[in-house]
Amino acid sequence: MKVFWFIPTGGDGRYLATSVGGRATTFNYLRQIAQAADDLGYYGVLLPTGRSCEDAWVTAASLLSSTERLRFLVAMRPGLMMPATAARMANSLDRLSNGRCLINVVTGGDPVELAAEGLFLDHDARYDVTDEFLTVWRALCSGEKIDFDGDHLKIQDGQQMLPPVQSPYPPLFFGGSSPAALPVAAKHIDVYLTWGEPPAQVKEKIERVRALAAEQGRTVRFGIRLHVIVRETEEAAWEAAEDLLTYVDDETIEKAQAIFAKYDSVGMRRQGELHGGKKDRSRAALEVSPNLWAGVGLVRSGAGCALVGDPQTVAARMQEYADLGIETFILSGYPHLEEAYRVAELLFPLLPLDHDEDLTAKKSDAHAVGEIVANHVIPRQ
Numbered sequence: 001m002k003v004f005w006f007i008p009t010g011g012d013g014r015y016l017a018t019s020v021g022g023r024a025t026t027f028n029y030l031r032q033i034a035q036a037a038d039d040l041g042y043y044g045v046l047l048p049t050g051r052s053c054e055d056a057w058v059t060a061a062s063l064l065s066s067t068e069r070l071r072f073l074v075a076m077r078p079g080l081m082m083p084a085t086a087a088r089m090a091n092s093l094d095r096l097s098n099g100r101c102l103i104n105v106v107t108g109g110d111p112v113e114l115a116a117e118g119l120f121l122d123h124d125a126r127y128d129v130t131d132e133f134l135t136v137w138r139a140l141c142s143g144e145k146i147d148f149d150g151d152h153l154k155i156q157d158g159q160q161m162l163p164p165v166q167s168p169y170p171p172l173f174f175g176g177s178s179p180a181a182l183p184v185a186a187k188h189i190d191v192y193l194t195w196g197e198p199p200a201q202v203k204e205k206i207e208r209v210r211a212l213a214a215e216q217g218r219t220v221r222f223g224i225r226l227h228v229i230v231r232e233t234e235e236a237a238w239e240a241a242e243d244l245l246t247y248v249d250d251e252t253i254e255k256a257q258a259i260f261a262k263y264d265s266v267g268m269r270r271q272g273e274l275h276g277g278k279k280d281r282s283r284a285a286l287e288v289s290p291n292l293w294a295g296v297g298l299v300r301s302g303a304g305c306a307l308v309g310d311p312q313t314v315a316a317r318m319q320e321y322a323d324l325g326i327e328t329f330i331l332s333g334y335p336h337l338e339e340a341y342r343v344a345e346l347l348f349p350l351l352p353l354d355h356d357e358d359l360t361a362k363k364s365d366a367h368a369v370g371e372i373v374a375n376h377v378i379p380r381q
Contacts, residue, residue, distance in 0.1 A: 001322060001351050002043040002223075004073065005340050006332035007033055007063075009047060009054035014335055017256075017299045018247035023335055025054070027062065033337050034063045037070055040344040043355045044071030046225075046330050048302075049106050051113055057089060064097050073102040073173060073330075078133035079119045079126055080108075083153065086133075087140040087160055094164035101164070105130065105174040105189065107181070109265025110301075123264045127180040128152060134172070134188040141169030161372060173223065173328075177205065178266035186212035189220060191328055195267055196226040196305030197274070198289035203324045210325075223328030224321055227296050227306035228339075230314045230346050238283055241293050241308045244334060248299055250279050256299040263301075271297045271304040291317050303332075315350035322352075 007030055014021030023029060037045050047056035060072035074093070076086050094101035107130045108114050109123075121129065132150040139146040140160050148155040164170055174185050175193035185192045192209050194202055206222055213220045229244075231237040257277040260268055275286055275294035286295045288305070291313055297304020307314050318329060333339030370379035 001318070001353055002328045002355065003348070003351065003353060004044045004046055004071075004328065004330040005033070005037040005042045005343075006330065006336060007045050007047045007059065008332070008336045009056070009059055010050070010052045012335050012337075014243075015247050016244050016296065016334070017252045020247055021335075023337075029337070030054075030059065031063060031066050033340060034067050034070060036337060036340045038067040040340060041348065041353075041355055042070065042340070042344070043328075043353075044073055044100075044102060046073045046104065046332075047075070049075030049077065049104075050110075051116065057093070060101075061093060061096070064100075067100075069100075071100045071102050072097065073104050075104045075106045076137075077106050077108065078130040079114075079121060080117055083133045083136040084140060084155070084158055084160075087137050090137075090170050091141060091160060091162055091164040094166055094170050095162065099165035101166070101170040103170050103172050104193075105134065105172055107176060109263045109268055111264055112262055123178065124180040125152075127176070127178070127184050131184050131187065134184070138169060138172075138188065143168075161376075161378065175225070175267060177270055181266070182209055182212055185209055186216050186218065186220065191221045191223050193223045193225055193328075193330070195271055195303045196224060196292060196307070197270065198292060199320050199324060201270070202321060202326070206325050221327050222325045223330060224326050225303040225330045226332075227303060228314060228331045228333050228343055228347075229293070229306050229308045230311055230333075230343060232310060232346070234310045234313060237308045237310060237314075241295060241306065242281075242283070245281050245295055245298070248281065253277060253279060253298050260301060268301065271302075274305065306333075311346040311350055315347055318347075318351065 009025055012023040012025055047059055049056050056074040060074050090101055090103055107126050129152045132153045136148050136155055140158055141164055143163050146155055146158040171190040173191045173193055174189040186209060194205055209220055229237050229241050231240055274288045275297050286293050288294045291307055291309045293306045293308045294304055296306055307317050
């Protein structure tokens with residue numbers, strides 16, 4: 001297993017949907033979380049994207065010098081970014097971090113937010129753009145020259161001067177559950193991500209992506225995005241889950257669910273179906289699979305489920321997902337600083353972690369030596 005943590009650039013606190021017990025997500029606080037994850041041995045961290053967050057690329061770059069081994073999973077947004085610009089950003093972050101850049105391809109599922117960013121394509125058209133974008137991006141990061149004339153993108157004499165450290169490019173992560181999304185994943189992606197769902201649903205999704213990838217002559221790895229509430233005892237874990245909802249009332253749930261209803265994301269719809277927007281916030285109503293609790297999704301977009309239990313139980317549930325083919329676990333918990341320690345201390349000794357890759361072997365020599373001539377020609381050595 002590879003276990004990631006989360007950098008909460010959109011806000012953090014002890015409870016959901018309130019400023020009570022809230023944390024100011026200053027640079028110093030985010031740095032504390034990143035340094036804790038680095039010291040505790042997490043494989044990497046996910047940085048969220050969207051207008052409610054600090055920019056993922058700027059945040060990751062600002063945290064590089066404060067960490068040594070931690071990898072940064074940052075969002076690339078087809079339709080909001082051009083592939084050549086995104087390739088240059090990825091290559092730069094990968095070189096300057098000594099191979100610690102990972103890419104999360106986010107097509108987006110909130111039409112209201114996308115319209116505010118200037119993107120007015122419908123759901124399936126956005127995945128058409130993503131397909132063209134990744135075709136160009138992969139070629140550029142691999143050191144190829146490319147001319148491309150698609151329905152949405154046109155590139156003439158595309159190329160990058162300086163390559164990334166990782167070959168052929170920083171690994172691509174992607175989550176999308178719709179019929180339009182899965183073929184894109186099968187064609188381009190290295191790690192397919194699912195939000196937390198009951199194991200039977202995750203198994204079905206993995207099998208579909210594997211079959212589509214096989215048709216492309218490719219293999220894909222798999223990951224899952226979950227919250228986690230782990231305590232020394234089962235009873236204490238469930239009490240902590242209920243405490244998270246202390247300030248969540250019916251009105252707040254209704255407001256959140258009304259916003260989510262405007263999304264055209266199939267993944268969000270699947271998360272919503274798990275809890276059904278229930279006003280009953282008891283364990284019986286929100287435990288949608290053994291130890292899988294959908295309470296977070298009542299008011300939070302994106303990942304809405306948490307694994308809840310004592311260390312042995314949570315580790316066993318993670319192993320159930322691993323047995324289905326899940327290798328990467330992207331976890332989070334409130335508040336993220338304390339929970340980073342709790343998860344590492346209670347769970348890591350029970351998990352078959354694979355975090356020992358030697359980054360020193362990836363050190364890049366692909367730096368400009370002398371100024372590039374006319375922005376096009378590498379100086380003769």
